[in-house]
Amino acid sequence: MTEFEADVLVLGGGPAGCWAALAAAARGARVLVVDKARAGASGPTACGTVSLWNLPPGPARDEAVRQGFAGGKGLGDPEWMYRVLDETHRRVEQLVRRGFRVDGEPVAGPTRVVLDGAKYLGRMRRSMVIAGVRILDRHPALQLLTDRDGLVSGAAGIALAKGHRTWTARAAAVVVATGGCAFLSGGAGTDVDTGDGLLMAAEAGAELSGMEFSSAYALAPTGVAGAPAVFAPDLLMYLATLHDERSAGGGREFGSRAEAFAAIADGRRVYALADDLPDALRTQLIRAGGLDAAGRVPLRAVLEGTVRGTGGLRLTGPDCGTNLPGLFGAGDVTTREPITGAVSGFGGQNGAWAISSGVWSGAAAARFARERRKIGKTRAVPGAGLGARSGIDPRAVVGLVQEHTLPLRRSYWRSEGSLRDSIGELDGVWPGVRFDLGGGGADRLRARQAAALLAVARWTKYSALARTETRGMHRRTDHPGRSRAGRVRLVSGGLDSVWVRSDRSAANTAVGELTAAE
Numbered sequence: 001m002t003e004f005e006a007d008v009l010v011l012g013g014g015p016a017g018c019w020a021a022l023a024a025a026a027r028g029a030r031v032l033v034v035d036k037a038r039a040g041a042s043g044p045t046a047c048g049t050v051s052l053w054n055l056p057p058g059p060a061r062d063e064a065v066r067q068g069f070a071g072g073k074g075l076g077d078p079e080w081m082y083r084v085l086d087e088t089h090r091r092v093e094q095l096v097r098r099g100f101r102v103d104g105e106p107v108a109g110p111t112r113v114v115l116d117g118a119k120y121l122g123r124m125r126r127s128m129v130i131a132g133v134r135i136l137d138r139h140p141a142l143q144l145l146t147d148r149d150g151l152v153s154g155a156a157g158i159a160l161a162k163g164h165r166t167w168t169a170r171a172a173a174v175v176v177a178t179g180g181c182a183f184l185s186g187g188a189g190t191d192v193d194t195g196d197g198l199l200m201a202a203e204a205g206a207e208l209s210g211m212e213f214s215s216a217y218a219l220a221p222t223g224v225a226g227a228p229a230v231f232a233p234d235l236l237m238y239l240a241t242l243h244d245e246r247s248a249g250g251g252r253e254f255g256s257r258a259e260a261f262a263a264i265a266d267g268r269r270v271y272a273l274a275d276d277l278p279d280a281l282r283t284q285l286i287r288a289g290g291l292d293a294a295g296r297v298p299l300r301a302v303l304e305g306t307v308r309g310t311g312g313l314r315l316t317g318p319d320c321g322t323n324l325p326g327l328f329g330a331g332d333v334t335t336r337e338p339i340t341g342a343v344s345g346f347g348g349q350n351g352a353w354a355i356s357s358g359v360w361s362g363a364a365a366a367r368f369a370r371e372r373r374k375i376g377k378t379r380a381v382p383g384a385g386l387g388a389r390s391g392i393d394p395r396a397v398v399g400l401v402q403e404h405t406l407p408l409r410r411s412y413w414r415s416e417g418s419l420r421d422s423i424g425e426l427d428g429v430w431p432g433v434r435f436d437l438g439g440g441g442a443d444r445l446r447a448r449q450a451a452a453l454l455a456v457a458r459w460t461k462y463s464a465l466a467r468t469e470t471r472g473m474h475r476r477t478d479h480p481g482r483s484r485a486g487r488v489r490l491v492s493g494g495l496d497s498v499w500v501r502s503d504r505s506a507a508n509t510a511v512g513e514l515t516a517a518e
Helices: 015-026 059-071 078-097 117-130 196-204 228-239 257-265 279-287 349-371 394-403 416-436 442-466
Strands: 003-011 031-034 049-053 112-116 134-136 141-147 152-159 165-176 216-221 271-273 296-304 327-329 378-380 489-493 499-503
Touching (some): 003 015, 003 134, 003 349, 015 031, 015 117, 015 165, 031 165, 049 078, 049 349, 078 349, 112 117, 117 134, 141 196, 141 442, 152 378, 165 196, 165 349, 327 349, 394 416, 394 442, 416 442, 442 489, 442 499
Parallel strands (some): 003 165, 031 134, 165 327
Antiparallel strands (some): 049 112, 141 378, 152 165, 271 296, 489 499
């Protein structure tokens, strides 16, 4: 089959997509999930552990919201934080009732839940099958469909396992849950996070927010493929002692992430002491070849972009709708500014957001589909990298994008000079990618991914140039201080001409002023 019909179409089978599909199915919708790889078994979550922000109602939750707002440098929204904590706590109890366990112990905990990612997603996939959700694996979506009124009405893509035939799926509502963009940096599971959903949505007219907060880096074991590259960075940073010398007990000890990254940028080697790590992680690193003869873990800096960063599709309300009727967002493809502000969602916020935004978007999409009249004639939204032939090598486009995103000097630290240099190079390539990149079969997917990487890189650079201050993970070496005028969210969009504007209505002062002077 190459043509499908559904009430709700979910793009992406990660945790957010799974929760969205289940929420829509629970409201009687016919749900179709399409995934670039295998739903419930691919992406960063499937390669490591997942922590969930889980605080029951009470003083501890109030304090967490207060600290979260201050830590997010004033760009978060306490109301959203409380809603996410409420939803996550309910869903964790649901998981416990279903008997979900990790290492033989119930997952319930006083402040945070930690799940085995592969088992978690495997359980979610089984739940979708039981709920009657139809799943199409290895069916990447390449472009959205709209009707004559401009309502999002499905998507089109290719079937990788069936001769790369084109498929179309018409639906009354669409949930984008394709994940963020890690620029093919090599983090485990992030090979599917190439920004496709962001590009599809933007081509249809969707707006983005927080794209300047895309400079999340991890410290990952050098030369290790697989799970440790996902969950080891957090543990290595917060549990292990970091040194810049070969001797296990000598050399300079780093006390912060910034110091370690500065050493790597200077060409020095950085190591973590394996003796500081939990036995299970140390054993896994040994098996993966991540330790050297002296019992240390050589580290590298890995850009996680908007996967662990914050930027993504701008949401217009608590139902996780976008500015396009019929299009909803969930998980890392959306901005997480409402709960994390200007910092990363590490510590359970991103995992909690995947659950909450998935539930809300799936329920809202089912409601929208139920109330929408019959879908008329549809058309595929035209986009970059979709030509029948290609005069440009996608690998050259990817290489240029990585040259201007992966190095610490390009993303971790920024300045007007470096940003304008990157913008000039990336903008110069866009017209060719827009009109002369494409191909058939698997080449079509590679071309589309290259176009998405380029588009996301441009949005991040333009947004970073517009924020002339240092706030959270956004660091401007030429503007090291924080500005009160900068306490706004930056909305962006556009393809041939990228635009950025301030969204001052998003500033929230419900918890009071920041403790640090601005």
